[in-house]
Amino acid sequence: MHRIGIIPFDMKDDAVALLFVTSQTRGRWVLPKGRQKKGETHADTCHREGFEEAGVRGVVLEDFPVTVKIGKSTPSGIQSVPVTYYPFLVLDQAEEWPEHIRRERHWALIEDAKRVVYREDYLVLVRQFQALRPWITDSAKAYKQSQQAKLSQVL
Numbered sequence: 001m002h003r004i005g006i007i008p009f010d011m012k013d014d015a016v017a018l019l020f021v022t023s024q025t026r027g028r029w030v031l032p033k034g035r036q037k038k039g040e041t042h043a044d045t046c047h048r049e050g051f052e053e054a055g056v057r058g059v060v061l062e063d064f065p066v067t068v069k070i071g072k073s074t075p076s077g078i079q080s081v082p083v084t085y086y087p088f089l090v091l092d093q094a095e096e097w098p099e100h101i102r103r104e105r106h107w108a109l110i111e112d113a114k115r116v117v118y119r120e121d122y123l124v125l126v127r128q129f130q131a132l133r134p135w136i137t138d139s140a141k142a143y144k145q146s147q148q149a150k151l152s153q154v155l
Contacts, residue, residue, distance in 0.1 A: 059088070
């Protein structure tokens, strides 16, 4: 079963940080993902899963999808599941969210991500994000600048 996920990130100057959450079963650091519901676009699923699992709202950078195989715990053992992840620029982080009782959050600089997620499936994903980083950060900066321009027009 194909899943949709996000790579929640934020940046300041040249630093980029990723937001990880604990998995529900084994408490490992993972990235939010889930099943696409009937009638949802990939972006809709990203927004829903981001808020349900991590309590974040933001912008899906749809131009940079990355599909990888992720190991998922099932009653019969670990099963590989294809997941398409989208970079997700975090704009807001709630104190409480639907799964806040069951999950913890942890921000890590992208350079330190390998200390947080040591499983190869997530390391592949982090490396892919790192390879696309110049385009992802340019896109995120452009979005932030457009929002600032809109705000200054209102003021």
